[in-house]
Amino acid sequence: xxxxxxxxxFPLWMITLLLFMAWGLVGAYQVLTQxxxxxxxxxxxxxxxxxxxxxxxxxxxxxAFSLSAAVYLLKKDELKPVARTAVFIGLLGYTMAMMTLxxxxxxxxxxxxALVYWNIHSPLWEVTMCVALYFTVxxxxxxxxxxxxxxxxxxxPRLGQGMEWVHVLAPILAVCGLLLSLMHQSSLGATYGVLxxxxxxxxxxxxxxxxVSALAAGPALTVFASKTAAAITPRAYVENWxxxxxxxxxxxxLVALLYLRVWDTLSMVYTHQPGRxxxxxxxxxxxxxxxxxxxxxFLGIIVPMVILLTAQLRERPALHWLALLFxxxxxxxxxxxxxxxxxxxxxSYLPEQIVPLFASxxxxxxxxxVGLGVIAFGFLGFSMGVRYLYVVDHRLVETxxxxxxxxxxxxxxxxxx
Amino acid sequence: MREKTFPRREFMMMVVAGxxxxxxxLNAKGLPKFTESTSPEDQVGSEHQWAMVIDLNRCVGCxxxxxxxxxxxxxxxxxxxxxMVESGELNGKPINVPVPCMHCQEAPCVxxxxxxxxxxxxxxxxxxxxxxxxxxxxxxxxxxxxxxxFNWQEFTGENPAxxxxxxxxxxxxxxxxxxxxSFCVQRIDRGLAxxxxxxxxxxxxxxxxxxxxxxxxYFGDLNDPDSPVSQVLKNHQAVQxxxxxxxxxxxxxxxxxxxxxxxxxxxxx
Numbered sequence: 001x002x003x004x005x006x007x008x009x010f011p012l013w014m015i016t017l018l019l020f021m022a023w024g025l026v027g028a029y030q031v032l033t034q035x036x037x038x039x040x041x042x043x044x045x046x047x048x049x050x051x052x053x054x055x056x057x058x059x060x061x062x063x064a065f066s067l068s069a070a071v072y073l074l075k076k077d078e079l080k081p082v083a084r085t086a087v088f089i090g091l092l093g094y095t096m097a098m099m100t101l102x103x104x105x106x107x108x109x110x111x112x113x114a115l116v117y118w119n120i121h122s123p124l125w126e127v128t129m130c131v132a133l134y135f136t137v138x139x140x141x142x143x144x145x146x147x148x149x150x151x152x153x154x155x156x157p158r159l160g161q162g163m164e165w166v167h168v169l170a171p172i173l174a175v176c177g178l179l180l181s182l183m184h185q186s187s188l189g190a191t192y193g194v195l196x197x198x199x200x201x202x203x204x205x206x207x208x209x210x211x212v213s214a215l216a217a218g219p220a221l222t223v224f225a226s227k228t229a230a231a232i233t234p235r236a237y238v239e240n241w242x243x244x245x246x247x248x249x250x251x252x253x254l255v256a257l258l259y260l261r262v263w264d265t266l267s268m269v270y271t272h273q274p275g276r277x278x279x280x281x282x283x284x285x286x287x288x289x290x291x292x293x294x295x296x297x298f299l300g301i302i303v304p305m306v307i308l309l310t311a312q313l314r315e316r317p318a319l320h321w322l323a324l325l326f327x328x329x330x331x332x333x334x335x336x337x338x339x340x341x342x343x344x345x346x347x348s349y350l351p352e353q354i355v356p357l358f359a360s361x362x363x364x365x366x367x368x369x370v371g372l373g374v375i376a377f378g379f380l381g382f383s384m385g386v387r388y389l390y391v392v393d394h395r396l397v398e399t400x401x402x403x404x405x406x407x408x409x410x411x412x413x414x415x416x417x
Numbered sequence: 418m419r420e421k422t423f424p425r426r427e428f429m430m431m432v433v434a435g436x437x438x439x440x441x442x443l444n445a446k447g448l449p450k451f452t453e454s455t456s457p458e459d460q461v462g463s464e465h466q467w468a469m470v471i472d473l474n475r476c477v478g479c480x481x482x483x484x485x486x487x488x489x490x491x492x493x494x495x496x497x498x499x500x501m502v503e504s505g506e507l508n509g510k511p512i513n514v515p516v517p518c519m520h521c522q523e524a525p526c527v528x529x530x531x532x533x534x535x536x537x538x539x540x541x542x543x544x545x546x547x548x549x550x551x552x553x554x555x556x557x558x559x560x561x562x563x564x565x566x567f568n569w570q571e572f573t574g575e576n577p578a579x580x581x582x583x584x585x586x587x588x589x590x591x592x593x594x595x596x597x598x599s600f601c602v603q604r605i606d607r608g609l610a611x612x613x614x615x616x617x618x619x620x621x622x623x624x625x626x627x628x629x630x631x632x633x634x635y636f637g638d639l640n641d642p643d644s645p646v647s648q649v650l651k652n653h654q655a656v657q658x659x660x661x662x663x664x665x666x667x668x669x670x671x672x673x674x675x676x677x678x679x680x681x682x683x684x685x686x
Binding site for chain 1: 432435502504514516525528529530531532533534549550551552553554555557558559560561562563565566567568569570571591592593594595658659662663
């Protein structure tokens, strides 16, 4: 009986995900043909669930650049196989982000405008450029992984060899990825931070908080996904001591995040500032209080920080696994709360109207439909990656990287040592 | 130990190479221009600086300005380019504040638009290129005055304000772009070309100003000391909404005050 379940669990899982994706596609088709009027977005709350998914996907993809930088710039060779997983998750994350953005903008047919008509003053332009360029970097980083695929090796061995050769570029890709990611992970915060029309957002700390929280949650998702895959299928194989290094690092990033977040919040407590004060109340005592105190702060930062920094606690698989999950949830909560509260407190521009008005937003079913479709795509991509590309395999990678044909050139010098 | 040394030289080489490539690429492409031309007003520094003054003592919130705007700019019902907001009351009567686009001189929407679909003309008017807008709605978040509407759906069918309040003067915008008040830029440009004076000659003046039955709105050139706006601003205390933000709106308000209104007996037409 058990073997039967095991045999059919993968196809069943795939079918479930495909059903969600199909349902999402139906929703996407409706939105693309009938317009965003189908959503619950309004002129007061123009950025909703999809932007939340977009922000979360990009932040959770941050394991790719940070672990690549650790391997190729800081020479943490023991993290190579983890970086391989991270890069694959990164590519999925950015694909998901671009899918939701394409749904969210009113004119998806003009998505390329930002690449052609530059407004160098716009944080969103900078984000778009960086995401486009970084997507290219990630694609190049994933090509060697695809080249390793059995089917490629069997049918087109020379192509596979060529694809694996791209790995020679890894160090320079790591530099580019680090630069681009540091830029756009923070600019995503700055996208909100530069808006004087939203007192709750208008601060320089948002850029820093977005970067630091991504630096914690991106690697956390990588380790979490690796551990989960290894627990479920023999096709994934992890060496816990490697993941442990990353988890320990995440613990320290959480310390920094806690410090920054506490001061950021505390500084808003002083002086009544119309709009900002109401937003802070909404966050700490209103409809977002649970998200803030429980999901963001307690479970999202404090609990995992303690677990990941304490060797004895970290050694307990269940606790370790939960801690990573909480970091991921905490990040999603932080992005969601930040994006929503800034819009729900409507800016007051009339002299007689000191107290701001409040808007409301609940995602429409079709927004969930499309959003879940995109998330299902991410799960599907990762599941297939684990099964067919061995993206979570700490044994395989070592040999792959060592035997990757190194064809002269100064580029390989850094890597070949 | 050599194994562990940080490859500083290679790293520096890569950074230098990357910078050089980027610089070359930028040079080849040429940095984009900062203003896009749709009208002669853009090309050179304009001699005009357009502005509007709204007298809150006179406005009774009848909504005629909204109807005229809806007809001339062919806006969808419920997506007006000029909102009518109630703000407090004076002597038992509500104070109505019409809120069009403020045409800020330091416009946040212009800075944040990722594709420069919104830009400021040399004559101070903030306009939109509806063929360029990607509909990201970032400008809606950036606008401090809620002056922007997004086309959540296609506006099809009859415009209820047409023809009673005038014929549309500009094409309808497609679904999926943001739109906003343009100070009736089409009337200003055409008027100037015909030798008319915006703010004085009705054909060259924004539709809302012309339509106001209480003559609560003034329009004109700040550079012309004889223009209606210059005259009003010289003789009255005017305010800008949220001046503290540094946006420097080109829409001024004469605040409702406890003073006898010489035209208080005028009725709304």
